[in-house]
Amino acid sequence: MRTPEELTERFRALGLKVTPQRQGVFHALWGNDSHPTAEAIWDRVRETMPTVSLRTVYQVLNDLIDLGEIGAVRLGTSSVRFDPNIDGHDHFVCRGCGRVHDVHATAMVELPADHYPDFEVEATQIVFRGRCPACARITAVPS
Amino acid sequence: MRTPEELTERFRALGLKVTPQRQGVFHALWGNDSHPTAEAIWDRVRETMPTVSLRTVYQVLNDLIDLGEIGAVRLGTSSVRFDPNIDGHDHFVCRGCGRVHDVHATAMVELPADHYPDFEVEATQIVFRGRCPACARITAVPS
DNA sequence: GTGCCAATCAACAAGTCATGTTGATTGCCA
């Protein structure tokens, strides 16, 4: 994702107004690799801007998705998560704490063309499920 | 998934009653590789049993999931899909018709242990998105 | 065949998540 400053530029260039609410969302997303839900972003924005509405946060997030600045991730968890990282990467979902981690898998994933002719693959999504180091440690038997 | 007859056996063995509604769901799932939604199964069951309620279909499906007889698949589509195939396989989601196809990818997917120590991977899910042969044909330019 | 009780039913309500609506207000920026 671009920096908040670059996003500000881009919004201006597109004739969109740079409001404090929008900038609040920019900053809440910047460097945020926790795959926050809309509500989590709302909480963060409200720390410095208590009056912002959840409705507006949703609006700004969807604007950013439309502009291709962030991605929406649906991982079978209840709600949509937003990902400032739009580079190709995979996800690890911890069944203990529910957190989502960005990972880079060594993947040679293909649909064998001889078995699936005429299938046009446009995107491949890999999701690992299991336990993250922190959660694995909790239930690990200490010696 | 087991055959309807085997499921009948298993339900009896567990002290669960084998009702026409349950058998209707068994048959609606048997050999069904279309990844139906609860509503789609409901439709199919109602063909021979018009009075069955959607509530009951949900109930039976969740019972089957609890027994490990079928799987629930969440692919970012609006609703949960049910999959009688519980063997390891992957999915292809068509962005044209929305249909879900079972596929077997040639996958060498791993989380490199040197980069992600202590991550315990328990399951790996691969989802391909694109267009199925039928939908690819529609928009393909005929010569 | 009989009876117990699980299963099902209808008809709700509820809860979650996301978005639409409306009419008023605010405040960015040309």
Add this chain to the structure above:
DNA sequence: TGGCAATCAACATGACTTGTTGATTGGCAC
């Protein structure tokens, strides 16, 4: 400074899934 986009509150909506309740049915053990 003013136009108008953006935001606000406060709803409603809508899809999906599950909970509840009280009555009824019917599977199956005896």
